Amino acid sequence: MNAIRKKKNVPILSVRDLKVHFSLPGKGFFGAERQLKAVDGIDFDLYPGETLGIVGESGCGKSTLGRAILQLIPPTDGQVVWLGRDIVGAPHREMQPLRRDLQIIFQDPLASLNPRMTIGEIIAEPLVTHKSELGKDEIKARVKRMMARVGLLPQMINRYPHEFSGGQCQRIGIARAMILEPKLIICDEPVSALDVSIQAQIVNLLQELQREFDLSMIFISHDLSIVRHICHRILVLYLGNLMELADRDSIYANPKHPYTKALISAVPIPDPEIERTKERIVLTGDLPSPINPPSGCVFRTRCPFAKDVCATDVPTVDTVNDHHQVACHFHERM
């Protein structure tokens, strides 16, 4: 993986201090407006051909982060530098041509497809929008080629989404995202709704497409086992804050943040001997409300190692080495 960064050391995407805050009405009639800090100051770079995993529990802001990068949710503050240019606040007219290179795949495969369009129309839609100069026959030919590439029979071009299974619907979503040959795809929990036997098919397809088209990917998931298989680097989020960012092998073999350790140890392993004897860090309680996050380190209320300083000081993101960053006061002792 480091080979990827050494070979192409100019990031395709740089996210700097990105914040997404939502305003909520105050409690009671005269209550002050409250802020929900869904994403609260995230920095990372993404290199060409790289897959970055964004993991965390529900409500940690991982989907919001993905959408804010694509400007589908306007960021409150910070920069999203795409190919050397900050696109935060760019007007629609300027964003439109950039969207060709920035695509997204959603979690619920059926809900993300218009039930009244044929799958041919669905896959062709980005072409019709962005490459209107292409003739009808050319569009149809490209759609059929892409269908074959993602493992759908091209003769099914006139069928409707409800006629397909979940795994096939996800292939349709991937074909739609790939038809413009984008440079970056954000995959928001693309396999969470699929059966185990189908998950592996879709993960393999995404990896093949990545190699073939030199795609960069951001893979948002709560499933740390899948992430280990598909991602080169992994960013762990908790309540909108970065906890740890590291190369895959580094983070799984040597997690530095107590939250990462707990997350990894909580994933069940399909092997009775190992699963029943492994060491586990069990977190107590639930995720605190992002409207009223804990002071200091946001993770301290569930952290088994929390000390006084964690309640007062926000930990900085420290660089452990070239490919490992962590935000914990005590990471050196972990």
Added chain:
Amino acid sequence: MTNHILTVENLRARFQTPDGEVEAVNDVNFHIDPGETLGVVGESGSGKTQIFLAVMGLLAKNGKATGTVRYKDKDILNIPSRQLNKIRGVTMSMIFQDPMTSLNPFLKISRQMTEVLVEHRGMSEGDALKRAINMLDRVGIPGAAQRVHMYPHEFSGGMRQRVMIAMALLCDPEVLIADEPTTALDVTVQAQILDLLRDLKKDFNTAIVMITHDLGVVAGLCDRVMVMYGGRIVETGSVRNIFYDSHHPYTEGLLKSMPRIDTASEEHMFAIPGQPPNLQNLPQGCAYQERCAYVMDRCCVSRPSLFGFDDGRASACFREDRQ
């Protein structure tokens, strides 16, 4: 006499649909002993949930179950719901994947929990409330005495699932049927709920049925496993047999296609080719034939029945046929 707490024989569940009859559960036989945890594994549509809805008399209106279901020595399949209510929710309870849809959003938790005790145990409202609070405490809900008076929407997902479990345990059931109880939860909360189920097994000798698609959950919790495919049991055996010496090609494929957090990744993940079968249109012969790496001519002609082995395991595959 056997001391099986639940015995299921030749269970079938059929549904009448506008497109014809669908056989969701076909010829299922198994039993559960006290204190035992049975894992039921399969993909969506494999019939794993429908078996236990049939057992509990909860099939949808267009569904019909046939066969035998015995609770201890009593036949309970298709008996009138007045008689069934003496068993379900009392000695046999079920919890579901989505706790929000299983709780009544208009009623406080206290009302929903005490109702069962007043109805089935003839307790007074006050005693019932005390027991409800105890039980919420037992499943790890902080401030149970206050929170019992809250509405379901005031609880988080993990807490709601705890409420469901507490509710299912109110009458000290001998069998707890858990249908994907942790699928909607985050892994750290899932770990808490699984610990809770392990404690129950230890403290109350409760028999647990764990319906899940997650083989990791099965590995950590279950004693025996039943693998379902296309509405039938394709393999059954002890958890060690299933994980370390699986016989059926589907079980083998499932285990190989599970991504594991404890192993470095390979270039390619193993994937079972093809799609899960359509129950309305099952092929002649074995339901797994189109996806099977070992398919033979006879698999497409006739369906293998379960071949049993000495140690209680069984596999429905012609590769086991030694005749």
